[in-house]
Amino acid sequence: MLAQFGFGMFVLTFLLSLFSMVTAVLGYFNKSDRWVETARRAMLLTFPLITLAALTLIFLLVSGHYELEYVYSVTSNDMPLYLKITALWGGQAGSLVLWSWLMAAFASAVTLRKWERDRELLPWVIVVTSVTLAFFLSLSIFYENPFVRWWQTTGGEFVQRMFAPAGAIAITPTDGQGLNPLLRHPGMILHPPMLYLGFVAFVIPFAFAIAALVTGRSDDRWIRLTRQWTLVAWLFLSLGLVLGMRWAYDVLGWGGYWAWDPVEIAALMPWLTGTAFLHSVMIQEKRGMFKQWNMLLIILTYSLVIFGTFLTRSGVLSSVHAFSQSAIGPMFFAFIGITFVTSVALLIYRWKDLHSDVEMSSMFSREALFLLNNLLFMGVLIVCFWGVIFPLISELVTGQKVTVGPPFYQRANAPLFGALMALMGIAPLSAWGKSTFKTLGRALWKPSIPSAIVPLVLVILGVRNWIAMVGFTLIAFVIFVTLFEFWRGARSRQKKTSEVFLVSLWQLARRNRRRYGGYLIHISMVVMAIGILGIELYQTTTQKTLAVGEDIQIAGYTLRYDSLAQFPYTDGRIVTRAVLSVFQGGKFLGELYPRYDYYPSGQLMTIAGVRSTLADDLYVVLVNWENVSAAQTPFKVYHNPLVNWLWIGSLIFIFGFLVAAWPVREADIQER
Amino acid sequence: MNIKNFTIVIVYLLLLAAALVPVMVVSAQQPTPSDDQVNAIARKLYCPVCENTPLDVCPTTACHQWRELIRQMLAEGKTEAEIKRYFVDYYGARVLSEPPVTGINWLMYIVPPVLFLGGVYLLFRAFQTWKRLGKDPVSGADKPAKPVVGPEPTIGSGLAASDEYVARIEEELEKRK
Numbered sequence: 009m010l011a012q013f014g015f016g017m018f019v020l021t022f023l024l025s026l027f028s029m030v031t032a033v034l035g036y037f038n039k040s041d042r043w044v045e046t047a048r049r050a051m052l053l054t055f056p057l058i059t060l061a062a063l064t065l066i067f068l069l070v071s072g073h074y075e076l077e078y079v080y081s082v083t084s085n086d087m088p089l090y091l092k093i094t095a096l097w098g099g100q101a102g103s104l105v106l107w108s109w110l111m112a113a114f115a116s117a118v119t120l121r122k123w124e125r126d127r128e129l130l131p132w133v134i135v136v137t138s139v140t141l142a143f144f145l146s147l148s149i150f151y152e153n154p155f156v157r158w159w160q161t162t163g164g165e166f167v168q169r170m171f172a173p174a175g176a177i178a179i180t181p182t183d184g185q186g187l188n189p190l191l192r193h194p195g196m197i198l199h200p201p202m203l204y205l206g207f208v209a210f211v212i213p214f215a216f217a218i219a220a221l222v223t224g225r226s227d228d229r230w231i232r233l234t235r236q237w238t239l240v241a242w243l244f245l246s247l248g249l250v251l252g253m254r255w256a257y258d259v260l261g262w263g264g265y266w267a268w269d270p271v272e273i274a275a276l277m278p279w280l281t282g283t284a285f286l287h288s289v290m291i292q293e294k295r296g297m298f299k300q301w302n303m304l305l306i307i308l309t310y311s312l313v314i315f316g317t318f319l320t321r322s323g324v325l326s327s328v329h330a331f332s333q334s335a336i337g338p339m340f341f342a343f344i345g346i347t348f349v350t351s352v353a354l355l356i357y358r359w360k361d362l363h364s365d366v367e368m369s370s371m372f373s374r375e376a377l378f379l380l381n382n383l384l385f386m387g388v389l390i391v392c393f394w395g396v397i398f399p400l401i402s403e404l405v406t407g408q409k410v411t412v413g414p415p416f417y418q419r420a421n422a423p424l425f426g427a428l429m430a431l432m433g434i435a436p437l438s439a440w441g442k443s444t445f446k447t448l449g450r451a452l453w454k455p456s457i458p459s460a461i462v463p464l465v466l467v468i469l470g471v472r473n474w475i476a477m478v479g480f481t482l483i484a485f486v487i488f489v490t491l492f493e494f495w496r497g498a499r500s501r502q503k504k505t506s507e508v509f510l511v512s513l514w515q516l517a518r519r520n521r522r523r524y525g526g527y528l529i530h531i532s533m534v535v536m537a538i539g540i541l542g543i544e545l546y547q548t549t550t551q552k553t554l555a556v557g558e559d560i561q562i563a564g565y566t567l568r569y570d571s572l573a574q575f576p577y578t579d580g581r582i583v584t585r586a587v588l589s590v591f592q593g594g595k596f597l598g599e600l601y602p603r604y605d606y607y608p609s610g611q612l613m614t615i616a617g618v619r620s621t622l623a624d625d626l627y628v629v630l631v632n633w634e635n636v637s638a639a640q641t642p643f644k645v646y647h648n649p650l651v652n653w654l655w656i657g658s659l660i661f662i663f664g665f666l667v668a669a670w671p672v673r674e675a676d677i678q679e680r
Numbered sequence: 681m682n683i684k685n686f687t688i689v690i691v692y693l694l695l696l697a698a699a700l701v702p703v704m705v706v707s708a709q710q711p712t713p714s715d716d717q718v719n720a721i722a723r724k725l726y727c728p729v730c731e732n733t734p735l736d737v738c739p740t741t742a743c744h745q746w747r748e749l750i751r752q753m754l755a756e757g758k759t760e761a762e763i764k765r766y767f768v769d770y771y772g773a774r775v776l777s778e779p780p781v782t783g784i785n786w787l788m789y790i791v792p793p794v795l796f797l798g799g800v801y802l803l804f805r806a807f808q809t810w811k812r813l814g815k816d817p818v819s820g821a822d823k824p825a826k827p828v829v830g831p832e833p834t835i836g837s838g839l840a841a842s843d844e845y846v847a848r849i850e851e852e853l854e855k856r857k
Contacts, residue, residue, distance in 0.1 A: 262737040269732055368810040376807070383803055387796045398788045405784055411726050412788065413777030420792055504849050551715035633739035642715070
């Protein structure tokens, strides 16, 4: 009964989104405010309706209605309450519901704002958001319905349907399969909602961009209106990516955080164009240039958002993440094709209107460096996109599937990211408009000096790897330049106001949130790069089968195998756990407890024993895919230098973002 | 014993000794390759059946057997290149972490740098056009820059930039009077 109710709410929401789309279009062409207002209210109504559907599904998950196929596949009796709730996005059907729910939420939030100044944009914002919402709802209604239930047909076959097939009887299993243990990690609980928040939030600036194109507006009002949306979308997308990295590191058991897996890249690509867009719109706001390019960037971001969701859902590129193959692939493909072609056609139609006189007289001006930033991000995008679709092309043309693995991406992207790091150090000291090699050089030489000491220090420490030398020097360069900017600004302010230095610093950041928040984010990125360089260049690993009492050595550490135990846990899983003692130079450092859990559903989860310090991680895994017994226990140990700076950097990132995006009270600063 | 029989015995003993030599060679072979030696090669290969999983961390029984196969091949003295070629011959190019540079796979390596360089070229050409447009057609001097929207001044050098801050702060303090 409840399931039918939930499904009914879906259908209603779907019809309502179609209705709001049609009335918005009619309202625009008939110049009727009443029609547009009807469309707006219809859009607003989609949110409560789909909330009812989503809450129904959550209730069904929590109360163990295993007659529903989705509930059966992602929950079980032994799961705690909070996991049953998060099981909403544990499978394909539920994730699509989450996507639609968030889309309706954001679309409604946007329609709730004051529209007096921008009345003409409203109909098209509604059209774009309702088209997107309708698409995802149609996937849920026609292909991946979470409300289908189990039936047994007269032939004895088990099927999943919304409504009873002729002569079939309803089946109610007494327990479910349970959530895949890999998903029971805090990172995996937060990672899909964060990513989806980011994906869906990017639809809003896109909607405004299309509205500006259709209505022929060539000013940057749409950018100012959606600035906060762009920032928030970018924040969630970034956090979603970092959480995914943390989850992979903790749970997948191969001591790494990023495998250049197609689904990881699918989430990275909109982030790349999103970051380029974030920077590029600053040129448009300051100098009124590159309107056409910014339009193209947001169109690309939207298409990559849908493409990213498509890659995860359609199974077209199987990977560690991919869910099973489903018929929604062609639907996605068609939707991306139609929306991309339509958007680009619109852009071409308005091409001349968006033209602006480009005032760029120097390659060393800030505008030029922003363009270089965009070029580099596009470069990474091309590498990623090509690497992801090439196996498909190869399979289509030659029939043979190939693997494009980490070496390709690392080799191609490393210099591009290196150049981006260099830019992060140079661009803050550049000036808008006229700037020459000399003026830029003069600005740069002071903060560059401390960074020149870094290679010397590295050589003394024994570093011989040239990539490490260049990488760490660039990191130091960015940090020194950015801190110099903070110091310089605070000092100037202090001179005028005689405040205490720290107060000056605080006031400086308060009055220039975007700039100094952005600087903090740059610092966070290079701090993350410290972790990345450490683990990528200096990770070592060793594997050995030990008997109790024996030890395994790596990177100056000795790990002695003390004991092995196997015991059941409260939720029915069998835990096999080893105890190892860690020594360094004879000194006892602590114990590690690598284990693996065997779930009643037959699924296995490997959890590493990790010792984390600022300098490195010691990461031990019980190699459960080889034979394990107390007498012969295989262990795999990873030594990951500097990896924790990756997570520290992400915390700095959050702080920097708060500084950059915190709403400002005074209206006059707001309009900057 | 006559000379003939003695010779036969000696030859027979020598043949026996010669037959023992390969046995000695085999038992004097290097010890079983360690897990680390196997993994050094396995991590460069991908599981032929699971998707996108490197062979050194793949948990399936099949992968376990493949790793043992690598161990055996290493014990036989095969090199990394030979082992890789064996896997490619049996399971196809997908076991490698990068497509071999044959046939259509050339495209994979060529397209990104070509596109990127294309982008660099386009940007460079655009710069030249903008520079040309930015100059006064008669005198050749730079046209005056359009005023910048927002409080940040257009001209700044390393030295003047601190004045930029001072100017901005003065401006804001004025606003607050």
